[in-house]
Amino acid sequence: MSMVQLLQTNAQAAPARPKPRVRWLPYLLSLPALLICVAILVPFVTAAIYSLQRYRLNLPYLRGFIGLDNYIDFLSDPAFWNTLRISITYTVLTVVLELLLGLAIALLLRRPTRFHNAVSIMLLLPLMTAPAIAALMWKLMTNPSFGILSYLVSLFGVTDFKWASDPSTALFTVVLVDIWVYTPFIMILLLAGLRSLPRQPFEAAALDGVPATFVFFRITLPMLTPYIITASLFRLLDSIQQFDIIYAMTQGGPGDRLMVFQVQAYLEFFQYTNVGRSAALLMVLWLITNILSNIFIKNWLRLRARAHGHA
């Protein structure tokens, strides 16, 4: 390379970016985060190993490698299928209802007036309440002897409504609490999405006198879809792992009515001290969430790139 060329390339490179002198710098800066990753990965791998073992805390001498037996046992275990069914029912119910309600509220609050903003700020409060504490609040309100909600339904002639302590209404009650806590989450994400949509299509539609239902289904909904998908996946991933609300409300009861994955795994570990089975249960849950979160991350990255202006 001639001297002139060298000078030219240097001159071109100079204004771009001064190369970081220290190659190791980014590694040094991310070292703590790396440590945290390792600290999570170690127990995670441990759990995977436990799930392949016969491992009971009360019978340590029986401990041994049993391959996939814990998983195979699930296939013929009605308790496992009950857990799977309840978890999926809970997830579908909460996500669908929260999505419909959250979308409706976001549409109502769409115009950024002072009143609408005040309402949307008020709705943040349930979301910022600890879910376990929210469950306790609803427990007080649904107390059969003095709860205000029990009193209110009694005004409609329903005198013996037992809320979370009756197997037939327990699921309804915890879903209600979940809706109270998490609908605002969907609402604020969709509201932010709605307000960031370009105005031109809506103005054009208004000028042409296009009916509102047509505008909603043909313009609003398609443009909002990425936000709806991201919000639902966020909720889907949290909902299938719900623990706090259900544990604080009924500890999985009455009976096994609300034995979702994490509650069942918790009891399996602490009450029945069956570490192997508990770990296998959690691995099944992890498999489900992992599939969902891979879909989620793709969507989320796309939306994030758009929000930060380098799509």
Place this chain on the structure above:
Amino acid sequence: MEHSSLAGLIFRGVALTLIVLFFMFPIVWIFMMSFQNNDQILRIPPRILFEPTLSNYKALISGQLHTAAGNLQITFMRNLFNSVVLSSAAVALALLLGVPAAYAFARFKFRLGETIAFTLLSFRFAPPLLVLLPLSLYYQELGLNDTYFGIVWVYQLIALPLILWIVRGYFEDISPDIEHAYRLAGHSWWEAFTRIAVPLAGPGIAAAGLLSFIFCWNNFVFALILASADKQPVTVGALAFVTASGIQYGQIAAAIVLSVTPTLLLALYAQRYLVEGLSLGAVKG
């Protein structure tokens, strides 16, 4: 595009009223309940107007609960103190570790950085018990069980991904040219980082810190598994209190009010950033 017909206006009015009622009523009702004694709470039909009493709060703060069955010691103020210590320490540590890492991920594109960022993100969505249950066995062996240090350490699982991803977004939005100019003027990368990048990303760092504080405070399952009574935060403490106090409903309501007030106030203060924080920066508020 808004049709302001009379029927439409009435519909919107009714719908918004019902929504506000549904989402606000529990908070208002429990707040009122916390100023009532048990006789007032058990009255049917319930009254909206009542003579407020501070006895529930007094009992919680003094730690003495007088019941028909005798005196009961309450450690609820201890739980409140634990929540403050654990959440503050966890957020401070996460900021210390997370902000430089977020800067590295935003400024230097390197494979390890991406791997770390995505590993942390995917663990944000993994079942917490999967990590916590084996960890509780490790903690027992290491003697970290039931220590503030051990709990602050696992709280990094909540705070660090949040801080990394939000703050990274803020750093990416700042043009690197300013830092380059500063570097060319003979300053070290550390000076560029602390004097240029961090102040410019300040609002994002503050928002991420506040949000992580709220999430650490609201967390339940980590401390349920790793902490025993004297290290438990309010979320676990309130549940234990309900079991222990049985029918002292007024005190339970007061305990609930004390547990949620700090986060609700912070949320109102930080509401501008909540959308972005809750979506990990996928949706700008």
